[in-house]
Structure formats: structure tokens, C-alpha cells
Amino acid sequence: MAPQNQQAFFNFIKTQLPPHLSLVDEIADLLNISMDSAYRRIRGEKAIDFEEIQKLASHYKLSLDQFLHLSSNAILFSDRSLNANSAFQFDQYLKALIQDLTYMNSFEQKMLYYLNKDVPIFHHFAFPELAAFKCFFWRKSIVHDPTFATKRFLLEEHVDIFKEASTKISDLYATMPSLEVWNMESINSTIRQIEYYRDTQTFAKQKDIKVVYEGLLKAVERIEGFAETGKKHTTTACGLPSGDYQIYINEFILGDNTIMVHLDGAKVVYINHAVHNYMLTKDERFCDFTNDHFQNIIKRSTPISIVNEKERKKFFFRTKEKVLSRLAGL
Structure with a gap:
């Protein structure tokens, strides 16, 4: 790798590190070399060999195309899939969510963008009854455990x-500043899942249907509270700061659950597939393209956090009414 490309390679790795981590320490530990050797590689004074490139690219999930000036359209993704035929268990799936959110929160400047198709996955976990239902549904009806x-x-x-x-x-x-783009259809998939289990008698107890619907209603009311104040809040007294919350409504575009995260100038994109699975990339070209797509949608959407009280109340009234009508029919 040419010295200037090697320097760019290490500079990009630096953007992926939380502020409290030292690039030199990270490289020295990962390659099992001295601090001096790490410095010389970072400055481009000593060429990194293929094995070192492979180790660094694999660890930081990087595509080399942009550093080697290749014209390939290939994009490197890291997959986070849960399926019944793998050793990847559901508790590991949840641990991966925790690891990703912890990583995001370690940066000083951070922002998570969520283009909703459904209620964003993170909101379910504030209510144990709703979270239990969603986790069961994914494992039984999606993963086919x-x-x-x-x-x-x-x-x-x-x-x-x-x-x-x-x-x-x-x-x-709740700690992570975020912007979500909703549609009136976003609540529907969870409602349909509850209805499907009700109609197929998959609920062992009739009263549990009511409890799950009530959990969904509480989740919507909690999100409405975030929208009114522009701030999220934690479910426990954990001492974590409240993240800023922005919510936009788009009447014409139903999202695809794509997540984009800005971290101290760097970007990461999570692409949703197979309902609850994600694959992520830090590829600069792809992330920049996705960022442009997000910004275009946001420009064509209506903000309802703090501002536009009338539109906010109308949106949440209609959303809650969908749940309340099901509760009334039980």
C-alpha cells in the first residue's frame, strides 16, 4: 500500500474509535507490535503487510476499495443475522444490540437516524410484556426456532x-440522540402480529392479549411524551443523560427500518433484512449515499417534536386509536 493510502487507511480507522481510545494503543495491541512500530506504520514510514491489512480490515469492518483507489462497486457488510440453523442464539442478538448502542454512546458527537417501517425496535424493550411478545414472535414465526x-x-x-x-x-x-421518520402505517405490523396470534389461538391465555395491547399503547404514549419535550428518558434511575429526540412524519413514504449513525464525523449504516436482522457497513460511499437519501426524506417530512402541536396530537391520536379499537373489541 502506498504511504499516502496507508496514512488515509489509519486516519479512517481513527474516525471509528471512541475519543477515549488511542489509535496507537489499538494498533499495537491488535497487531501485537511495539508502540514505536505502530507509530511508524501510522505515519506511513513502514509498510503494513497483507496479513496486517487483512487483520485491521476485518477487525474494523472496512472495505479497502477507497484506500487502494479501486473502481469496484463492492461494499463490505458485516452481518448480524439470527436464524434457527446457526449457533447464533437470541440472547447473543440482544447482547449485540447492547454492544452497538454502548459503542455509539461512547462518542462525543453522535446521532442515530431511523427510517421506520415498524415501531423502532428499541421502543419495545421499555415494556417487558410487549418485549416478551415481540421476542417470542420473532423466534417462533420469523426465525422458526x-x-x-x-x-x-x-x-x-x-x-x-x-x-x-x-x-x-x-x-x-434513551441516552442516544435520535431522529425517527414515521408513517401512519408504522404501528400496523405489531397490531397484525397480535391479531394473528389471537386468531390462531397462539395466546395461551386470553388475558395476555389485553396485556400485550396495553404494552403497545404505553409504548406509543411514551413516544408521544418524548415528542412533546424533544427529550427521551430512561426506564430506570440509571443516571444516564437524556438523549434529544426528533420525530418526523411522512405521509407518502413508508420506511424500510434502515438505521444510519453519525459518530464524530464518521457514519455507519445498518440495513434491515428478514424482519429483525441487520447488516452494517462503514463504506464511505454507501454511507454518504444513504445520508443524502435520509436528508431528502427529512426535507419532505413534517417535524412534530416540540413544534407543530396540532399535527403531533393528530398523529398520536390516530395511532393510539388503532390500539384502543382493538382493546375495545376484546
Whole structure:
């Protein structure tokens, strides 16, 4: 790698590190070399070999195209998929969410953008009953976990299983400044999932249907509170700061659950696939393209956090009414 490309390579790695981490320390530890050797590689005085390039690119999930000036359209993604045929377990899926949110929150300048198709995944975890239902639904009906094949949903069996992880996810997201783009359809998928289990008698107890709907209603009311103040709040007295909250409404575009994160000038994009799975990339070209897409949608959407009280009340009234009408029909 040419010295100038090597310097650019290490400069980019530096943008991926939280402020409290030293680039030199990271490189020295990862490559098992001295601090002096790490400095010489970072300055381009000593060429990094192929094995070192491979190790660094793999660890930081980087595509080399931009540093080697290749014209390839290939983009490197790191997959975070949960399926019944892998050793990747659901508790690991939740731990990965915690790790990602912890990483994001470690930066000084940070912002998470969420283009909703559904209610953003993080909001479910503030309410154990709703989180238990969503986790059960994903495992039984999406992942097709064989151990769930004949199971019916019994709230008391599942509500405490991932409670600690759920609370952690909820609080970490409440700390992260975020902007969400909603559509009136965003609530519908969760409602349909509840209705499907009701119609197929997958709920073991009739009263659990009501409890799950009430959890969904509480989640919407909590989000409405965030929108009124422009601030999120944690579910526990954990001492974490409140993250700024912006919500936009777009009547014409239903999102695809893409997440984009700005971290001290760097960007990371999470692409949703297969309902609840994500793959991420730090590829500069792709992230810049996604950023432009987000900004265009935001310009064509209506902000309802703090401002536009009439539009905010109308949106949340209509959203809550969808849940309340189902509760009334039980």
C-alpha cells in the first residue's frame, strides 16, 4: 500500500474509535507490535503487510476499495443475522444490540437516524410484556426456532427471560440522540402480529392479549411524551443523560427500518433484512449515499417534536386509536 493510502487507511480507522481510545494503543495491541512500530506504520514510514491489512480490515469492518483507489462497486457488510440453523442464539442478538448502542454512546458527537417501517425496535424493550411478545414472535414465526414450533405464548413464562437485557437496551437508546421518520402505517405490523396470534389461538391465555395491547399503547404514549419535550428518558434511575429526540412524519413514504449513525464525523449504516436482522457497513460511499437519501426524506417530512402541536396530537391520536379499537373489541 502506498504511504499516502496507508496514512488515509489509519486516519479512517481513527474516525471509528471512541475519543477515549488511542489509535496507537489499538494498533499495537491488535497487531501485537511495539508502540514505536505502530507509530511508524501510522505515519506511513513502514509498510503494513497483507496479513496486517487483512487483520485491521476485518477487525474494523472496512472495505479497502477507497484506500487502494479501486473502481469496484463492492461494499463490505458485516452481518448480524439470527436464524434457527446457526449457533447464533437470541440472547447473543440482544447482547449485540447492547454492544452497538454502548459503542455509539461512547462518542462525543453522535446521532442515530431511523427510517421506520415498524415501531423502532428499541421502543419495545421499555415494556417487558410487549418485549416478551415481540421476542417470542420473532423466534417462533420469523426465525422458526424448532424449540418454539408447538409452543403457545404464555406471558408469565417469557416476561422475565430477557428483562435485564431489555431494560439495558431501552436505557441505552434513551441516552442516544435520535431522529425517527414515521408513517401512519408504522404501528400496523405489531397490531397484525397480535391479531394473528389471537386468531390462531397462539395466546395461551386470553388475558395476555389485553396485556400485550396495553404494552403497545404505553409504548406509543411514551413516544408521544418524548415528542412533546424533544427529550427521551430512561426506564430506570440509571443516571444516564437524556438523549434529544426528533420525530418526523411522512405521509407518502413508508420506511424500510434502515438505521444510519453519525459518530464524530464518521457514519455507519445498518440495513434491515428478514424482519429483525441487520447488516452494517462503514463504506464511505454507501454511507454518504444513504445520508443524502435520509436528508431528502427529512426535507419532505413534517417535524412534530416540540413544534407543530396540532399535527403531533393528530398523529398520536390516530395511532393510539388503532390500539384502543382493538382493546375495545376484546
